[in-house]
């Protein structure tokens with residue numbers, strides 16, 4: 181069953197697949213010398229507890245995950261804590277490791293997430309003063325993370341939490357499970373851009389349009405765009421348009437969400453809001469892949485906006501928000517109502533009122549919306565309701581087709597694109613598993629056949645160097661990644677397009693003869709030896725990546741169904757033939 185995160189129950193976060201074959205035992209009362217107390221949250225791969233050290237009595241947040249979880253985010257997260265220690269609003273890592281079957285991280289105990297504070301307030305929108313504080317602080321946190329060569333990649337309200345007193349006005353960033361180095365630690369260079377489409381990593385609501393809808397490689401600009409979307413969301417009644425129907429439960433619903441997100445224009449999303457928000461969103465989208473954002477400029481813009489609008493204080497996030505001061509606002513009331521007018525240099529209030537009245541009289545046609553005309557709000561609400569009805573229909577009609585893929589907001593395959601640092605496996609992983617999972621990651625990044633060929637050769641080497649030639653979960657992970665790359669036409673610079681007659685729905689153990697036609701059921705041998713021997717003999721004749729993909733799938737499938745799951749002599753010969761053929765097709 182998909183495992184639901186605490187956050188997803190009500191709003192933003194995700195679902196993930198979990199391996200049904202693994203029975204997760206109950207959490208122990210004591211772990212790594214900590215008494216486990218109240219559960220603070222459950223997430224993608226585990227749970228977080230308030231925990232007290234049995235000797236020092238120090239209270240921490242213990243993030244606990246079962247080591248057999250297929251996507252152990254602690255494994256990635258622990259690599260990044262050392263890079264951010266000492267930064268303002270960065271949690272301190274006190275201890276980490278594996279005890280028994282539990283992987284744990286002991287971090288600073290913090291307060292509530294912005295998501296939870298906002299939901300509990302019961303308000304439709306957050307007050308502008310608080311949103312400006314969030315803007316200033318989160319942009320500064322990202323500036324710090326980026327200065328350490330790290331992207332967050334999962335900006336959302338649930339991952340911004342306030343500290344405990346006396347740090348309760350400070351926003352902390354948490355959850356670095358999807359973070360990634362964008363500066364190579366060895367060359368000190370920015371990671372390269374790529375035209376190949378990638379599975380997205382992040383969350384449905386706030387991940388940038390480029391990364392989520394266009395499959396682009398994330399960089400600093402995308403973290404910032406996520407902040408912009410999060411701020412606009414907080415100021416919009418019922419939130420951003422694509423967040424209104426909950427987590428998509430099918431591929432079709434996800435596609436619809438992406439289309440809505442992609443087509444939403446900044447001016448529509450920000451109608452009625454101070455211009456800074458639209459400008460910030462546009463700015464983020466204009467940034468180039470390698471650009472360094474002007475963090476300081478935007479922090480100052482939001483500081484100024486907060487002050488101008490009569491909200492007390494500066495960056496500090498005070499919750500619940502204090503009364504807005506009844507001081508005369510710098511921005512004239514009419515300009516504030518118009519919202520999208522520039523903060524400074526506008527005409528005096530009287531002139532402005534006249535201009536707006538004249539504008540209203542203009543014949544702009546029925547469909548043209550006028551800035552600040554509140555009648556549009558009604559229409560917008562009507563449209564949104566209509567939209568909601570339509571897409572609810574789409575979601576409902578699709579729920580019957582829901583696949584495990586459709587329930588994910590976070591891509592579980594591609595999150596392994598961080599290679600981890602160094603060649604030392606985490607303590608709970610064997611060297612073989614570690615090498616295989618690294619190879620799987622590399623394969624999913626490969627963009628031509630030659631690289632795939634070398635990865636297959638390395639795979640053979642790892643499998644042969646081990647006393648056990650059993651294809652484990654990580655070995656299958658490699659084959660899955662390879663299959664996916666071979667079938668994805670976007671991945672290849674050179675993609676020999678030779679179609680086989682195989683139908684899409686053909687079962688995994690069906691095979692082809694050398695002419696590319698499907699073998700009959702009678703011809704087909706279910707015995708592993710027979711199938712693998714045939715694959716071995718046919719691989720040299722495969723003339724396309726698609727055909728090779730089918731063979732990889734058949735090989736994985738037949739090995740999976742065999743009792744020993746070992747790679748036989750024929751199996752190795754098939755893999756060697758595969759590497760050779762990939763070279764030939766490169």
Ligand SMILES: Nc1ncnc2c1ncn2[C@@H]1O[C@H](COP(=O)(O)OP(=O)(O)OP(=O)(O)O)[C@@H](O)[C@H]1O
Nearest residue numbers: 220221223224225241253288289290293338355357
């Ligand atoms: N240090 C902390 N102190 C207090 N509460 C925390 C802390 N870290 C997390 N939480 C709570 O737990 C929730 C989930 O945390 P987090 O996002 O780190 O876990 P997750 O979603 O399981 O992460 P992952 O995606 O890496 O599996 C947070 O929204 C927050 O409410």
